[in-house]
Each structure stands twice: as structure tokens, then as C-alpha cells.
Amino acid sequence: MPRPPREAMIDSAVALFRARGVADTSLRDVVEHSGVSRGSIYHHFPGGKEELALAATERGGTFISGLLARLLDDDADKAIAAFVDYWTSALTAAGFQDGCPVAAAALSSDETASARAAAGVAFTRWEELMAEAIARRGLPADRAASLSTLAIAGIEGALLICRAQGNTEALARVGAELRRLLGENGGEIVRGSA
Amino acid sequence: MPRPPREAMIDSAVALFRARGVADTSLRDVVEHSGVSRGSIYHHFPGGKEELALAATERGGTFISGLLARLLDDDADKAIAAFVDYWTSALTAAGFQDGCPVAAAALSSDETASARAAAGVAFTRWEELMAEAIARRGLPADRAASLSTLAIAGIEGALLICRAQGNTEALARVGAELRRLLGENGGEIVRGSA
DNA sequence: CGGTGACTATGACGACTGTCATAGACGCCT
């Protein structure tokens, strides 16, 4: 059986948001990409584009949350390496056209304000997951939180830079520094705050 | 005398890109914001929207380059703190509506491919400036380069997150971690690579 | 069998888009 139309539309919206951003993705693009009929949009999404953008942002966010949670089962250090690997192949596979759907929602305009808010929630969730794994290595909670934010922000920023530069070097450098940082602070004695 | 019309249009494009992104900014928005007449667009920018987006991305990029170069005259550590302060007040002053114009160009679609390329050039320039300042503290060039990329990517990523979350906490945490990182690696003996 | 709800299919609306043509106004150079 094929994917139900509402689900197919959300999946297509995620894919198109990654490639073109929210503003550049029309509802006609979504129905064409998903193969549903144009009249079905307001049947499945009475709220129109904003409701679809919200659903797509949440789906993209929870997908990454799930991936992150799975990777972090192992170890924060290795998880970052695997996460960077994931994005590296995702970028190259798509010819640097596809980015992070949550980042696209974060930069969207006021017309899709609820999607932007959902992006904020997703970022918070990722930070929490990562902070929990870092804290498991013996760092104090506030330090783990700020290191986690640096990791998430660094990777998201590297995705931006890689897309603009058309190569994966920024992501590789950020990944290397993050691993060194976590290896130092988690693998041995934690340095004092001074 | 007022600012010449071409310059005014570029300035307006930068401002609108920061607030709404490239795709959501129409040429009519730009002429209205800058006060020039609609017929002047193709007089000043024969290449249409793509040429204007390119010019705006370059202007935004060189503005940040100049700011960064000035701040880095002092010290890499203090420069990062000042840079984070700059973005913190910029975000709060605009009610978290305005982001980085170069990031907006990096996430733009293929229709403004030249602007995306210009964003890549701008990112490279920022990384070089920052790496040079970090290397001045005695780190090897490749290490300075990867630390510099982490700093730029971390701040750009934090801007995304702050815009989505509606507060400046992510930027503050990233700034704190970056300063600690540079303070450790630059202020004292550089640790071995192992 | 009949009907009820989920979904498809098509067409239309007003508004907006990038683009361009045309015509007029201003100021500087000779």
C-alpha cells in the first residue's frame, strides 16, 4: 500500500524545504512532488501552508532527534563523529543542495511563525540529548549544556558553510575540533573552571 | 545629499534579507524600502534580482569582514567576546527578526546561485581572518584553521538557534565555550595532539 | 443495497511576482 496522502505531503515538504527553503517551496511543488491532488491540500491541512510547514518542521526535528538519540547511546565522542559522517554523506549525495530542514524553518519568515517556533523546540531537544550524553562523562551540568550548544550550533553552522562553499571541509574541521574538545574534557580529568 | 539610488537599494536588500531571507524579499519590497522608483531596478541592476542579491551578499559579507578585522586587531579571545556581544545586541534590538545576511544567502535557492557562491567566499574570508589571529597566539596553522572554522560555524549556528528560540542563550553559551577554548589553547602551553 | 465520509480532480479568484517598454524630468558638459 502507498503512503497515505497526508504523510506523503509532509515527507515531500521536508525534502523540498531542505533543498529550497520554506519560502521558495510552493504548495503546488509539494502536491507535484508527493503525487497527491491539489484539491487535497486543504482537506489534509485546513491551516494551509503554515500548518504544512509546521508539520514538516516537526517531522524533520523528530527524525534528527531519533537519529541523535540512537547515536548517543554509544558515547558522546563517537556520536559526534557519526553525526558528522551522516551529514557529510547527506551533503555530498545531494550535491550540496540539501541542508537541514530545521535550519530552513529557523530562517523562514513570519508567515510561517509556528514552524520557526517548532524549529526552536527541535534545537532545544537536540541540545538536551547531547548535553545528557556529555554529562554522563563526568562534566557538571552547566558545562555539559554549553558544550552541547556549541556542538549543535557548530554542526548547524558548518552545514550552512558547506552548502555555500560546495564542499565538506568546514564540517570536517568542526567535527575534528569537537571530538578533540570532548576527548579532552571527558576522557581525562576535568580542568578547573579557571 | 541622499545616498545614491543603487547604494540605497543594496542597503535595503541587505536589511530585508536579514529579516525575511532572499526568497521572501521581492524587488518591489526593495524599491519600497529604499524609496527608489520601480523602473530604476533594471537601470541599476540589469541582471535583475540575482545581481541585486549578489551585491547585497557581498556588501553584508564585507561589512562583517571589516568588523571582524577591527575586532581581531586586539586579541582573538577578546574579539570573539566582542563579536558575540555585537550579535547579541543586534538580535535583541530587532526582536530576533534580523539574522545574518550571509547566512540567508547561503540558504537561498538556485535562482540566486551567485549570491550563494558569494556567501561561500565571505565565510572563507572570515575563517581566514580569525585563523590568522588565532595563529598569532602560537598555534600551528592547521589547528588555527580548524579552531577558526569552529568559531565561525558555532556563531552562525547560534544565530540560527537564537532566532528560532527567541532568546540569546545559545549565543551566550557558544561564546563562553569558545572563549574558554581559546583561552586554554592560546594563553598557555599548547597541548600535544594526542 | 444505500449512504456516508475520505479522497481526487479541475477550475477559478485576486493578489503578487520578475521583467520590461516607454516616456518624462533633472543636471552636467561643451
Place this chain on the structure above:
DNA sequence: AGGCGTCTATGACAGTCGTCATAGTCACCG
């Protein structure tokens, strides 16, 4: 004074946008 380049001003074009109404198809349930 005359002319030319810079810029303004307005209107129009073909296309697309989000949105919605309407009609038709299909499957399932009593």
C-alpha cells in the same frame, strides 16, 4: 543654448502564488 546620460515614473506582460468551491470517485459499513 543645446544635448546627452542618469534617473524617475507609470503601466503592462505573462506567469505563479495561496486559497477555495465544486463536482466526481472510491471504499467501507450497516
